[in-house]
Amino acid sequence: MTALKALYGGTFDPVHYGHLKPVEILANLIGLSKVIIMPNNVPPHRPQPEASSAQRTKMLKLAIADKPLFELDERELRRDTRSYTSETLREWRQEQGPTQPLAFIIGQDSLINFPSWHDYQSILDNAHLLVCRRPGYPMAMKEEAHQHWLDRHLTNSVDDLHRTPAGKIYIAETPWFNISATLIRERLQQGESCDEMLPQAVLRYIHEQGLYQ
Numbered sequence: 001m002t003a004l005k006a007l008y009g010g011t012f013d014p015v016h017y018g019h020l021k022p023v024e025i026l027a028n029l030i031g032l033s034k035v036i037i038m039p040n041n042v043p044p045h046r047p048q049p050e051a052s053s054a055q056r057t058k059m060l061k062l063a064i065a066d067k068p069l070f071e072l073d074e075r076e077l078r079r080d081t082r083s084y085t086s087e088t089l090r091e092w093r094q095e096q097g098p099t100q101p102l103a104f105i106i107g108q109d110s111l112i113n114f115p116s117w118h119d120y121q122s123i124l125d126n127a128h129l130l131v132c133r134r135p136g137y138p139m140a141m142k143e144e145a146h147q148h149w150l151d152r153h154l155t156n157s158v159d160d161l162h163r164t165p166a167g168k169i170y171i172a173e174t175p176w177f178n179i180s181a182t183l184i185r186e187r188l189q190q191g192e193s194c195d196e197m198l199p200q201a202v203l204r205y206i207h208e209q210g211l212y213q
């Protein structure tokens with residue numbers, strides 16, 4: 001059996017424990033030996049981040065320096081156009097061949113908005129979706145047609161993820177972490193502590209660079 005490979009895309013402005021901890025637990029639950037973190041360059045569905053791509057990448061490097069589970073993929077940083085996941089996964093699929101099991105990791109909030117993503121249907125042609133739970137977001141889709149789409153692709157079987165190349169959605173029983181980059185940026189701006197929310201090395205870098213003031 002070929003090992004399932006998983007890509008974890010995000011804006012990471014900044015990276016925090018709400019990104020890292022659920023995914024470490026997910027990796028244990030379903031047997032992922034690597035998670036490839038991929039910062040976007042031009043987020044498709046939100047304003048440009050406060051930190052530059054170089055600063056967000058540096059923060060990711062600091063966050064994963066002592067975590068061998070994670071490695072970094074900078075491919076989206078080399079594109080100046082919007083970082084559409086469908087394009088990235090098409091390219092990754094071509095590199096990995098048609099039978100390699102591939103997955104894209106998202107949080108529950110991203111799943112709810114997933115049908116608004118560019119060419120979203122094609123994403124499942126190239127990868128599975130692995131979803132981490134997140135507090136404050138519903139588990140049901142907003143529109144009935146999208147709920148049917150979700151139901152058609154849902155699986156509870158970890159074996160399915162490892163044995164098929166793409167096309168399944170797996171909602172993992174990961175714990176809730178009530179942390180967001182927005183909350184961290186707001187707290188830092190108000191001079192409030194964020195010590196428990198992100199790695200110390202990332203926090204030090206934020207202060208050194210004068211970010212989020």
Ligand SMILES: Nc1ncnc2c1ncn2[C@@H]1O[C@H](COP(=O)(O)OP(=O)(O)OP(=O)(O)O)[C@@H](O)[C@H]1O
Pocket residue numbers: 009010011012013017018019022105106107108109110132133134135177178179180181182183
């Ligand atoms: N606390 C969390 N629990 C589970 N998933 C999360 C959490 N925070 C972020 N994610 C997921 O990580 C991915 C990257 O998220 P992103 O970089 O936008 O972080 P964010 O905290 O949501 O940022 P912002 O507050 O700026 O919108 C997304 O798929 C998102 O759903």
Ligand SMILES: O=C(O)c1ccc[n+]([C@@H]2O[C@H](COP(=O)([O-])O)[C@@H](O)[C@H]2O)c1
Pocket residue numbers: 008009010011012038040043044045046083084085086110116117118
């Ligand atoms: O392709 C799209 O249309 C699309 C729309 C929204 C988000 N994404 C991707 O989903 C990941 C999480 O997005 P975000 O904005 O929550 O950081 C990140 O890799 C984004 O580039 C992709």
